[in-house]
Amino acid sequence: MKKLMECVPNFSEGRDLALVEQIIDEVRKIEGITILDYSSDKDHNRTVLTMIGSPEQITKAAIDSAKKAAELIDMTKHEGAHPRMGATDVIPFTPVSNVTIDECIQVAKEVGAALGSWGIPVYLYEDAASKPERTNLAQVRKGQYEGFFEKISDEAWKPDFGPQEMNAKSGCTAVGARVPLVAFNINLDTPDVEIADKIAKKVRHIGGGLRFVKGIGLKLEERNQTQVSMNLVNFEKSSVYQAFEMVRIEAKRYGVNIVGSEVIGTIPMKSLLDAAEYYLQIENFNLDQILEKRLLDEK
Amino acid sequence: MKKLMECVPNFSEGRDLALVEQIIDEVRKIEGITILDYSSDKDHNRTVLTMIGSPEQITKAAIDSAKKAAELIDMTKHEGAHPRMGATDVIPFTPVSNVTIDECIQVAKEVGAALGSWGIPVYLYEDAASKPERTNLAQVRKGQYEGFFEKISDEAWKPDFGPQEMNAKSGCTAVGARVPLVAFNINLDTPDVEIADKIAKKVRHIGGGLRFVKGIGLKLEERNQTQVSMNLVNFEKSSVYQAFEMVRIEAKRYGVNIVGSEVIGTIPMKSLLDAAEYYLQIENFNLDQILEKRLLDEK
Incomplete structure (x- = not known):
């Protein structure tokens, strides 16, 4: 390999x-x-x-x-x-x-x-x-x-x-x-940046949240929405889906919903496959089942 | 590319x-x-x-x-x-x-x-x-x-x-x-294979379900569970997450739950990334953001 x-x-x-x-x-x-x-x-x-x-x-x-x-x-x-x-x-x-x-x-x-x-x-x-x-x-x-x-x-x-x-x-x-950094932002249907910031503070490590997540609340002026902007500095330990679900859970408290998310820049395949594996409840999944992984291994 | x-x-x-x-x-x-x-x-x-x-x-x-x-x-x-x-x-x-x-x-x-x-x-x-x-x-x-x-x-x-x-x-x-086939099985917490079969029939194309899905109900003797065993013959049109959600919806009718799923053999990265994109509500996702995709393109 x-x-x-x-x-x-x-x-x-x-x-x-x-x-x-x-x-x-x-x-x-x-x-x-x-x-x-x-x-x-x-x-x-x-x-x-x-x-x-x-x-x-x-x-x-x-x-x-x-x-x-x-x-x-x-x-x-x-x-x-x-x-x-x-x-x-x-x-x-x-x-x-x-x-x-x-x-x-x-x-x-x-x-x-x-x-x-x-x-x-x-x-x-x-x-x-x-x-x-x-x-x-x-x-x-x-x-x-x-x-x-x-x-x-x-x-x-x-x-x-x-x-x-x-x-x-x-x-x-x-x-x-360092392990690759995943920049992952979640957009909320509130224009109140204080809410986004409060959510970020509960999700990020420094505030008692996920160990390898950094985050802040941002205003999205054009969309009249706000964003929890996060860096996952170790996505193998603090997963993308965990960050997503934590934001959803916190948002509920304010009657706020997730309207979408975005992935910034280049990220490793595994960071998103983890989410597929979680939501689809896949048992015994092996990365080698991914054709592209096998191709890279054989090259 | x-x-x-x-x-x-x-x-x-x-x-x-x-x-x-x-x-x-x-x-x-x-x-x-x-x-x-x-x-x-x-x-x-x-x-x-x-x-x-x-x-x-x-x-x-x-x-x-x-x-x-x-x-x-x-x-x-x-x-x-x-x-x-x-x-x-x-x-x-x-x-x-x-x-x-x-x-x-x-x-x-x-x-x-x-x-x-x-x-x-x-x-x-x-x-x-x-x-x-x-x-x-x-x-x-x-x-x-x-x-x-x-x-x-x-x-x-x-x-x-x-x-x-x-x-x-x-x-x-x-x-x-042909487009690659995705073999995807969903395990249910019922030992009644008739229920698995009824669910399969509602989800598969021939029964009025998803166009590119074939499926049958199977008994998992060892686990005392059953399975909806599916082939997705065009995962770009009938998606893995659609098949998953359709099975969940049908299972509800019988008070049955999904306990897990399995992916058989080698599958294209995109078939699972679609699911991550759906569940994480990612906006404007581009496959070229995946490092492994870029590596294969550059080789």
Whole structure:
């Protein structure tokens, strides 16, 4: 069964597209890898690459592209609206097929060690984090490139790999592992955003709700409706159908109904198949019964 | 977007496995094709091959394997428990991804014409059928190999391709196109098979129910329960969730509840995603949002 992992490195260059192509070329050289997307933003001065392949292919692609970025990008001259701390700013690994989060953590460590060996300070984050306070990327990146010249000397922020000394040209890099995020919004037939917000607060983790759900209430001006906008940061544990049913249950209290929902961006097949399995009460369902899963495994 | 089609040819040889390998080898030679499965049954004296590829790859694979079967299999010596009429007995084409049923019908005709040009009488069936009475494979194959020496001279059974004369060595071949079948069973908390059967009769097409649903009631002895066992012959039109909800509605009349369901064999992702989309009330869902779909399209 073919193992597939996703990696979405972010590079701190979004204006010099010829330079960006040189970085992407490093990935194109690797046979069998799929580049799903890459896009550069001039204001952010940043490029986001989405690629999928076997753990070996993805490891090589992450290392080779980061190496090229270290060669070509000079952070002393970098300006851009998006928070950043290095030439290769973040490298997250995500399981796609027949791969566990632990295997992603292993790859993150291998890639982190490689960058460290070139003199780039590396912080492991999310599920790969070595300390709880390094789980959250925003917290790791706080202070940004400019601030790290000082932050790095703090023992609490000793890098997981590489020297405890800022690399002026390449900055630092955050390398992490995480399960895919599912962005799932539920629309309500009330224009009262306070109700949407109250529902969000009962459903989300911080308010006592589902462990891997974050959420807020939003106003949908055009529709004269409101929305519970959620991120499921671990859909295998806090399921899409659970979030849906929890919102329905809370909405009842206000005489409010669900009018629809939306799934934002690309999501793994399994996140929705779980819902089908639940509502259709399917016994002993096996993902290998899905033709497309088998096709990907055989490729 | 990559187009993918499935083809499941059945060959009338299940005992001489070296011979079977020679047929499969013709498919292995075609680059990029995926052989999902092939298995030979001694009692049936028959081999079923499941392969997936682009329309061009699948066309070539169907033609080349049928050519090898025509060369190696001698129907004058064939015995086996399964109904059959030719060396390559049936060749059905099914859409998998980014392919319409019409494109499958086109491929069926192209493959049929090739076999016809070798002197093999060919009947188009299911969605490729040229007459309503040729839609059903069982009806086409009625009389089997032995009976076709006479049946073929009947003007009503003039082949769609090839001579109107039996090919003694290779027999005739049925070439068809159909959407994938979904086998879906729903288990009930009653041991009374009459109730299951009454429900099946209301849900299935022939009894006034859903157009593309066939179904019967069965006893599950071990569980002391019963089952509505269904085939959805066009899940894009008669959906899995519709069948489920119709059974639930009918069961109510008898005070009976659904205790679970089961999906048999391999099914297309879309057949279950439809259910997730329905129950979660997802607005504007696009299959391309599924990571695995995008991966297959990019391959």
